[in-house]
Amino acid sequence: MKLTLKIWRQKDAASKGKMVDYPISGVEGDMSFLEMLDVLNEQLINKGEEPVEFDHDCREGICGTCSLQINGEPHGPDRLVTTCQLHMRKFNDGDTIVIEPFRATAFPVLKDLIVDRSALDRIQQSGGYISVNTSGNTVDANAIPINKHDADEAMDAATCIGCGACVAACKNASAMLFTSAKVSQFALLPQGQIEATERVQNMVRQMDLEGFGNCTNTGACEVECPKGISLENIARMNREYYSASLKG
Amino acid sequence: MGILDSKVPAGPLADKWTNHKNQIDLVNPANKRNIDIIIVGTGLAGGAAAATLAELGYNVKTFCYQDSPRRAHSIAAQGGINAAKNYQGDGDSNYRLFYDTVKGGDYRSREANVYRLAEVSANIIDQCVAQGVPFAREYGGLLDNRSFGGVLVSRTFYAKGQTGQQLLLGAYAAMNRQINRGKIKSYTRHEMMDLVKIDGKARGIIARNLVTGEIERHSAHAVVLATGGYGNVFFLSTNAMGSNVMAAWRAHRKGAFFANPCYTQIHPTCIPVSGDHQSKLTLMSESLRNDGRIWVPKRLEDAQAIREGKLTPLQLKEEDRDYYLERRYPAFGNLVPRDVASRAAKERCDAGFGVNKTGEAVYLDFASAIERYGKEKAMTSGIKNPDKNTITTLGKEVIEAKYGNLFQMYEKIVDENPYETPMMIYPAVHYTMGGLWVDYNLQTTVEGCYAAGEANFSDHGANRLGASALMQGLADGYFVLPYTIGDYLSNDIRTGAIPTDAPEFDAAEKEVKDRLSKLMGGKGLHSVDYYHKKLGKIMWNKCGMARNAKHLNEAIEEISALRADFWENVKIPGDANGMNQELEKAGRVADFLELGELFAKDALNRNESCGGHFREEYQTPEGEALRDDENYRYVAAWEYKGAPKDAVLHKEELVYENIELKTRSYK
Numbered sequence: 001m002k003l004t005l006k007i008w009r010q011k012d013a014a015s016k017g018k019m020v021d022y023p024i025s026g027v028e029g030d031m032s033f034l035e036m037l038d039v040l041n042e043q044l045i046n047k048g049e050e051p052v053e054f055d056h057d058c059r060e061g062i063c064g065t066c067s068l069q070i071n072g073e074p075h076g077p078d079r080l081v082t083t084c085q086l087h088m089r090k091f092n093d094g095d096t097i098v099i100e101p102f103r104a105t106a107f108p109v110l111k112d113l114i115v116d117r118s119a120l121d122r123i124q125q126s127g128g129y130i131s132v133n134t135s136g137n138t139v140d141a142n143a144i145p146i147n148k149h150d151a152d153e154a155m156d157a158a159t160c161i162g163c164g165a166c167v168a169a170c171k172n173a174s175a176m177l178f179t180s181a182k183v184s185q186f187a188l189l190p191q192g193q194i195e196a197t198e199r200v201q202n203m204v205r206q207m208d209l210e211g212f213g214n215c216t217n218t219g220a221c222e223v224e225c226p227k228g229i230s231l232e233n234i235a236r237m238n239r240e241y242y243s244a245s246l247k248g
Numbered sequence: 249m250g251i252l253d254s255k256v257p258a259g260p261l262a263d264k265w266t267n268h269k270n271q272i273d274l275v276n277p278a279n280k281r282n283i284d285i286i287i288v289g290t291g292l293a294g295g296a297a298a299a300t301l302a303e304l305g306y307n308v309k310t311f312c313y314q315d316s317p318r319r320a321h322s323i324a325a326q327g328g329i330n331a332a333k334n335y336q337g338d339g340d341s342n343y344r345l346f347y348d349t350v351k352g353g354d355y356r357s358r359e360a361n362v363y364r365l366a367e368v369s370a371n372i373i374d375q376c377v378a379q380g381v382p383f384a385r386e387y388g389g390l391l392d393n394r395s396f397g398g399v400l401v402s403r404t405f406y407a408k409g410q411t412g413q414q415l416l417l418g419a420y421a422a423m424n425r426q427i428n429r430g431k432i433k434s435y436t437r438h439e440m441m442d443l444v445k446i447d448g449k450a451r452g453i454i455a456r457n458l459v460t461g462e463i464e465r466h467s468a469h470a471v472v473l474a475t476g477g478y479g480n481v482f483f484l485s486t487n488a489m490g491s492n493v494m495a496a497w498r499a500h501r502k503g504a505f506f507a508n509p510c511y512t513q514i515h516p517t518c519i520p521v522s523g524d525h526q527s528k529l530t531l532m533s534e535s536l537r538n539d540g541r542i543w544v545p546k547r548l549e550d551a552q553a554i555r556e557g558k559l560t561p562l563q564l565k566e567e568d569r570d571y572y573l574e575r576r577y578p579a580f581g582n583l584v585p586r587d588v589a590s591r592a593a594k595e596r597c598d599a600g601f602g603v604n605k606t607g608e609a610v611y612l613d614f615a616s617a618i619e620r621y622g623k624e625k626a627m628t629s630g631i632k633n634p635d636k637n638t639i640t641t642l643g644k645e646v647i648e649a650k651y652g653n654l655f656q657m658y659e660k661i662v663d664e665n666p667y668e669t670p671m672m673i674y675p676a677v678h679y680t681m682g683g684l685w686v687d688y689n690l691q692t693t694v695e696g697c698y699a700a701g702e703a704n705f706s707d708h709g710a711n712r713l714g715a716s717a718l719m720q721g722l723a724d725g726y727f728v729l730p731y732t733i734g735d736y737l738s739n740d741i742r743t744g745a746i747p748t749d750a751p752e753f754d755a756a757e758k759e760v761k762d763r764l765s766k767l768m769g770g771k772g773l774h775s776v777d778y779y780h781k782k783l784g785k786i787m788w789n790k791c792g793m794a795r796n797a798k799h800l801n802e803a804i805e806e807i808s809a810l811r812a813d814f815w816e817n818v819k820i821p822g823d824a825n826g827m828n829q830e831l832e833k834a835g836r837v838a839d840f841l842e843l844g845e846l847f848a849k850d851a852l853n854r855n856e857s858c859g860g861h862f863r864e865e866y867q868t869p870e871g872e873a874l875r876d877d878e879n880y881r882y883v884a885a886w887e888y889k890g891a892p893k894d895a896v897l898h899k900e901e902l903v904y905e906n907i908e909l910k911t912r913s914y915k
Contacts, residue, residue, distance in 0.1 A: 012826060029663075030522045038527055038777070045775045045830070050821045053829050055315065057488040059528045061657065062413055063319040078660075085660050110459055111827040118436065121316050125428045129421035130380045134300045134726050136371035138378040142335060145389030155382040155407055158414060162318055191380045 001027040001088065004096040005040065007052055010109050013116075017109065019098075029089030033076060034059060034066065036088055054113040059084040061226065064161030067168070068113055069100040074165035074224045082163060082226045102168035106175070106211045117164050119210040120178060124162075126206035127199040128182040130191050150188045157184040159227045166221035166229070172213030177221040179207050180237035181229050187240050197244040204241055252505075252885060252900040255687040256360040261906045262342070265364045268688070269731055273738035280305035283737050284745065286453055286468040287311070288440045288495050291320030292412075292419055292718060293701025294474030296725025299422035302431035304730060306737075309466060310423070310432055311455055313439045313490055313832070318420045321476060321488040322701075322721060325412025326533035326654070328394060328404035329718040331369040336393050340401045342366040347907060349716060352398045352585050353681070353709020354859035354875060355909050356511070356883075358902060360688060361706045368727045369719050373405055375726060381418045383407050396714035397534055398585035398914070404715045409533055409653045415718055419725070438464075439832065440495040441760040443471060443502045443697060446752045450499075450697035454753075454760045458832060461825040463760055465753050467746035469737055470696045472729065473499055474721075477680035477702040479512065481840045481847065482792075483784025485677035486518060486531040492836035493843050496684050496703050504692035505885035505898060507705035508682035509843065510851035513712055513860045514793050515678035516589035519661055520609040529676040530661060532612070532654055534714040537582045539617035539647070540671070542589070544601040544610050546570045551601045561603070561611055561670050572596055580914040587711045587860045587873075588914060590675035594793045595871060597674070604672050613670035618643030675793060679717060681708040681860065682850075685885040685900070689732035690724060693885075698733060700724035705883065710859025767834045770818035776833045779814045783807065783837070783844055791844075795851050796864040803848040804893060811841040845892035853897065856880045877909050 002025045010017030024040050031039070034056050041051035057065040061082040068083045070076035076086045091097065099113065107115040132138060158181070166177035183200050186192025192199070215234055222231045257268040275283065283306050287298045290312040302308040312320060334340040345366035350357055373391070377383065383405050384392040393402040407414040426432040437458040444452040444467070452467035478493035479485035500506045517532045545551045546568050553559035572592055574581045584592075593610050596602070603609050622643025626634035629642070644667050648655065658666050684692045684699035686706055692699050701721040708716065786806050790799035814837070822828045857866045857873035858880070866874040883900040 028523060028525065031525050032527070032661075035525045035527050039525060042775055042777060045819060045821055048772075048821070051830060053827060057314060057319055057490050058321060058324050059489055060324055060486075060530045062324050062410065063314075063321070063488060064316075065314060065319050080656070081660055085657070087660065087663070089663060114827070117315060121318075121424075121434075121436075124318075124421070125424040127428075129425040130378070131425060132375075132378045133303055134296065134375060134379075134422050135303075136368070136375045136727055138374045141333070141373045141377040141383075142390045144377060146385055147389055148385045148387050151382055151385040151389075154380075155384075155414070158382050158407075158417065159410060161413075162316065185382065186380055189380050189382065191378060 001091065001093045003027055003091065006096060006098045007113070008100045009052070009112055011111065013108055013110055027088050029087065031088045032059070032084055033070070033086040033088065034084050052113065053111050056084055061085040062161060064163040067102045067115065067163060067165070069102055069168055071098050074102060074168040075226050080226060080228055082161070102164050104167045104173035104212070106173065107164060107167065119212070120162050120164060120175065122210060123175065123179055123203055123206045124182065127202035130186065131195060144190060146189060154185045154188040157181045157188070157229065157233050160229050161227055163226065165224050165226060167212065169220040169224035170213065171218065171220070172216060174215045175207050175210070175212040176215040176234045176237065177225065177229055177231070179203050180233040183237045183240055184233040187236055196240060197247050200237060200240040200244050252685070252898050253687065254358060254900055255689060256358070257688065261359065261363050264360050265367055272731060272735035275734050275738050275741060277305050279741040281307070282744070283307065283740060284309065284468040285470050285472065285733070286466060287472045287474060288453065289320065289474035289476060289703070290317035290423070291322035291474060291476060291701060292416055292721030293703070293725040294472065295320065295416065295419035295423050296722050297472055297474060297700060297729045298432055299419060299426055300726050300730045301733070302426035308426070308432045309435060309468065311435045311438045311440055311453070313437065313458060315436050317423055317434060317436065318417060320416060321491050322416045322718070323413045324488065325718055326409045326531065327396065327535040328406035328411045328715040329372065329415060330396070330403050330715045331373045331405060331719065332366055332403060333370050333373060335391060336402045338401045340403050344401065345369060345403065348399045349707070349713060350709065350907050351912060352713035353711050354873070354912055355709065355877070355881070355904065356858055356902065357707055357709030359904060359906055364728065365707050365720060365723050368723045371727060372719060372722045376415060376418050379418045379422060381407065381414050394535055395538060395583070397537060397583045397589070398580070398713045406535070409535070409651065412718060415722065419722070440498065441835070442756045443499045443694070444752055444756045445502055445694065446746070446750055449695045451746045452748065452753065454756050459827055461828065463757055465748040465757060467748045469740045469743060469746065470698065470733055472698045472700060472733070473684065473703050474700040474725065475703045477683065478840070478843055479677045479680050481783065481844050482677040482787045483780050484521065484526060484529050484788070486515060486529050489528060492839070494836050494839050496699070497839040497843055499684060499692060499694060499697055501888050503694045503888070504697060505685040505887050506682070506846060507685035507883050507885040508850065509847040509886070510791070510854060510861050511681035511710045511859060512677060513586055513679040513681060514590045514675045516586055516593055516675050517612060517673045518676035519658065520604055520672055520674040521606065530657065531676070531678060532658060532671065532673060534586065536612060536651060536654065539650070540582065540612040540614050541571055541616055542573050542582055542610055542612055543569045543571045544596045544603060548600050551603060554603050555605060555607060570601070577914045584914045585711060585713060590793055591862060593675055609672040609674045611670040612673045614647055614666065615670070618647055621646035679712055681705065681710060681712055685883065689735065690729055691732070691736065696736065698729060700729055710861055764824045764831070766815065767818065767831065767838065768820055768824055770820060771816060772819035773817035775819055776830055776837050779810060779818065780833070780837045780840070782810055783841060786810070787844055787847070791848050791851055794862050794864050797852060800848045800852040804845055804852070807841060807845040807848065808891070808893065811845070814838065814841055842892050846886055846895055849893060849895065850884055850886065853884060854880055875911070
């Protein structure tokens with residue numbers, strides 16, 4: 001396959017960026033999208049040019065490090081995959097592919113396609129935990145029986161990989177899907193009930209402080225989420241938030 | 249051998265840890281506030297240790313090269329975590345978990361450490377459930393278990409195929425709680441470049457800020473390295489792209505002995521290599537071996553026809569298939585330990601029975617499981633005399649519920665539907681049992697420098713059993729280090745903050761800066777990946793699943809020459825003052841080029857076959873591993889002396905008082 005890549009290049013956070021065209025040939029369908037970029041980078045290095053920097057690590061779709069807005073979609077055209085698991089067989093010979101970083105006020109670009117997503121960490125730090133000491137001196141695990149349906153639903157919410165695709169997909173750059181996934185996981189489990197009020201209030205407050213937008217129910221986040229995190233989580237978070245407001 | 253004191257406490261095996269905890273020194277809460285601890289790596293071991301030490305009151309600084317602690321590669325563990333809970337009532341106990349682990353490790357691990365691991369395993373599950381980790385449950389609301397390779401009980405707890413993710417997010421949440429309290433300061437996108445020793449003790453690190461390129465000094469009273477394994481020395485592995493040995497290797501150069509580097513686990517069920525562009529390999533959880541049957545064609549001509557695309561696996565009749573694991577190991581069948589399963593796959597493929605284009609793949613077939621589950625599901629759904637289609641449809645539903653995410657991952661990568669045609673798998677480098685030598689307290693041979701999780705060597709011997717890595721990481725981090733490090737730090741309550749303007753910091757910083765300039769100053773002939781791939785090829789071909797003296801000697805020469813070439817000719821674009829991923833890779837590959845040579849030297853020294861280390865010269869007539877307990881029942885711990893070939897061997901004799909050494913048999 002021969003392709004034309006249009007890639008966002010930006011030296012550092014302070015510099016202005018621009019789109020640059022790169023032709024590439026010899027792309028095979030079995031390559032992952034990032035392996036295709038590896039090939040490009042190897043060529044750039046051999047020509048004495050600076051390679052395109054992008055975030056990636058596990059390359060098996062679970063660490064949440066890779067990002068990329070590909071032809072306007074976070075993680076590209078395939079569904080339920082991250083960029084590292086997107087394969088070039090999804091593209092055709094002669095295609096032009098536009099590659100940009102995830103765009104959001106709360107995600108400043110650090111270099112080329114790399115953005116700073118530490119705002120997501122700060123949301124988790126504000127309340128995404130259960131305050132038990134990690135000494136191991138708790139009750140026996142089976143002393144807390146949990147309905148299988150609730151446990152499965154909590155697990156579904158907990159599979160969020162924190163990549164930020166939901167934010168990049170949203171016209172308001174909202175982090176509601178991300179935040180609600182953690183709120184939901186704990187709202188569905190008995191262990192999470194004790195701190196439920198403070199948790200949802202603190203996490204929503206931090207989300208707003210970071211400059212993420214509001215949710216207007218377009219559902220783009222759910223469509224683009226590589227892990228299929230459901231919009232129901234946002235509804236559940238809203239419910240938690242209102243009931244927390246009533247409790248004060 | 250005076251240096252290698254394992255410090256295993258006296259007394260009966262089952263009482264050692266309790267007695268030890270009762271006797272070690274504690275630090276009072278007011279003094280903990282004046283003590284700083286650096287933790288490098290935020291996976292299960294590092295994250296758990298950071299959370300617990302901060303909760304106890306110490307000031308903790310964590311460092312990770314990723315953009316968030318949540319991205320550490322523990323997250324990719326799929327199948328599960330072992331614990332001797334005996335919830336299934338199938339005869340499990342601390343002793344049995346201990347026994348299975350020592351046997352699975354081919355009698356090359358330290359008894360007391362392994363027993364402690366088994367002893368605290370049950371606590372891990374309690375702890376994680378209290379933290380809200382959503383483990384799989386049965387309809388009655390209690391926790392579910394599955395079985396894993398190399399054992400005869402069901403002791404593995406799991407969260408779908410994402411157990412590592414859920415456990416890591418649990419540890420990450422516990423860290424977040426402490427970050428929110430101000431007790432942990434988390435440094436992300438930071439890489440440890442060197443260990444700083446003052447008066448013989450680890451007192452800090454030099455780190456590079458990967459965003460700004462700044463070289464920073466950080467001091468502490470103790471340094472914990474929880475930086476994972478070194479599987480990426482093979483270039484292709486199931487490790488994350490960034491996984492590296494730099495922190496451990498820097499500590500090794502500063503006096504920490506490196507133990508058993510040749511013990512590497514090659515995992516049997518990975519997606520085969522598809523081409524030269526390949527950047528990493530993807531694991532298919534071992535849990536698939538619970539239901540999948542592994543086979544190759546019985547006849548060479550069939551294998552050839554399949555490779556040429558003239559025959560499909562579905563056309564091959566039952567009697568023309570060789571279920572070689574069931575044939576060779578009737579007692580354990582497809583659930584033999586990983587090293588045994590991997591070697592058996594290599595043996596069949598080397599003999600010409602491989603089933604993909606490259607001849608390096610075997611089938612993992614779910615057809616029997618689909619039929620078995622389909623019949624069962626039909627019965628419980630009240631369908632009498634179900635037809636074949638109904639059975640298949642119902643069976644696929646059951647398989648999807650169990651392994652859906654893995655099947656989806658396979659289909660995305662290989663572009664074949666594993667519900668219809670058997671999966672193709674081949675072994676790949678996955679985990680390294682070797683690592684920094686540590687005593688019972690997890691302290692390395694550098695005072696005040698500790699190693700936890702995959703970064704140390706202690707618990708898995710020559711082969712790790714499935715679902716034991718998560719167990720070890722969390723055990724070390726949550727339950728072991730917090731005690732043992734306190735014992736060491738009780739001597740530091742009057743020390744006060746360690747100044748970062750000490751001459752030792754100056755010297756270490758200069759060394760780091762010189763090294764970076766040297767890397768940037770290469771002549772610029774070849775990229776970093778060029779060297780990394782070459783190193784990987786040497787390692788895979790000569791230090792891989794089967795090794796021999798001739799190949800290992802060649803590997804030592806070739807790696808040494810490649811290293812010289814690298815330092816002379818590597819090409820790194822850009823500069824060191826700012827974000828530069830090529831420079832990051834170069835530093836890591838430079839250390840792999842040293843470790844690789846030590847790896848080969850260690851493999852050459854060990855004239856026996858044990859666990860993941862298989863020497864072709866030492867095997868039974870049936871091709872099984874031949875251990876030599878008389879001469880090699882020891883941990884090989886290497887002391888740095890300049891070039892890896894000059895490393896000096898120190899031995900820790902392994903003493904087995906509670907377990908009888910036997911030839912491992914899974915027949």
